[in-house]
Amino acid sequence: MRSPQPRKQFAQHWLRSEKALSKIVKSALLSPSDRLLEIGPGTGILTTQLLSVAQSVVAVEIDTDLCKNLVKRFGDLDNFLLLQGDILTLDIKGQLQDFPNFQNLNKVVANIPYNITGPIVEQLLGTIAEPNPNPYELIVLLVQKEVAQRITAHAGSKTFGALSVRVQYLADCDYICDVPAKAFYPPPKVDSAVIRLRPRPIEHPASNPSYLETLLKLGFSSKRKMLRNNLQSVVSRDQLTQLLEQLEINPQVRAEDLSVEQWVNLANLLETTELVTDI
Numbered sequence: 001m002r003s004p005q006p007r008k009q010f011a012q013h014w015l016r017s018e019k020a021l022s023k024i025v026k027s028a029l030l031s032p033s034d035r036l037l038e039i040g041p042g043t044g045i046l047t048t049q050l051l052s053v054a055q056s057v058v059a060v061e062i063d064t065d066l067c068k069n070l071v072k073r074f075g076d077l078d079n080f081l082l083l084q085g086d087i088l089t090l091d092i093k094g095q096l097q098d099f100p101n102f103q104n105l106n107k108v109v110a111n112i113p114y115n116i117t118g119p120i121v122e123q124l125l126g127t128i129a130e131p132n133p134n135p136y137e138l139i140v141l142l143v144q145k146e147v148a149q150r151i152t153a154h155a156g157s158k159t160f161g162a163l164s165v166r167v168q169y170l171a172d173c174d175y176i177c178d179v180p181a182k183a184f185y186p187p188p189k190v191d192s193a194v195i196r197l198r199p200r201p202i203e204h205p206a207s208n209p210s211y212l213e214t215l216l217k218l219g220f221s222s223k224r225k226m227l228r229n230n231l232q233s234v235v236s237r238d239q240l241t242q243l244l245e246q247l248e249i250n251p252q253v254r255a256e257d258l259s260v261e262q263w264v265n266l267a268n269l270l271e272t273t274e275l276v277t278d279i
Helices: 018-027 045-051 064-074 114-125 145-152 162-170 209-219 237-246 260-272
Strands: 035-039 056-061 080-084 107-111 138-144 171-179 192-199
Touching: 018 045, 018 107, 018 138, 018 171, 018 192, 035 045, 045 056, 045 064, 045 107, 056 064, 064 080, 114 138, 114 145, 114 162, 114 192, 138 145, 138 171, 145 162, 145 171, 145 192, 162 171, 162 209, 162 260, 209 260, 237 260
Parallel strands: 035 056, 035 107, 056 080, 107 138
Antiparallel strands: 138 192, 171 192
């Protein structure tokens, strides 16, 4: 059977670096009891390593040609299950009803398409307003380097943004390593990186999560402006200055300077004050 070629329509870039593969597998902290979800297994180079350790691997692949090759390669293994479909629309839980040995997935390990990174992360973690009610124990993703930097950024850095807050509100985030473009075939136009997300109970919950999400959107709408300018549609500059001082935050602060906890504290205070305009 002829080897399938990467397709642009699926943003396929297949990892060829053994060093990068080793980093991914090591960062997943795999054990023989793990039941894994792999998104976009492609040619199966990562799948091979996952199957050698984990109790089971559920692989979701949208490309029918790749599915044929994956079945040929792994179809006889008891701990491998292939689901054909789009990860963003596939009902994985429903698909696994007839496969008890592959249920209760506890980890995700994947080299995901860069053009749908945001939706995939949101599907795996949930949102601030609606966290995943059955969170994964650990998620390891190979993503575009710029996105990895934003997700794992610390408050005060230029890369810290609304995405940073949304993800870090729900999970502890680790930047594992860089992966250069030359590690893939065909090489993408950007470098990549491996990140690890550890979903956890929300440490400082927002009293109104939907309000926090809206506030983040407004707060980061123009990163060059001070926060009190970006939030004028919610609260006046003078009133916000008073509230920031109450929280012991510099009134001239910009959105990226507030930590996740400070964003939650500000949202909770704003949401309860009578000075706030409805949003």
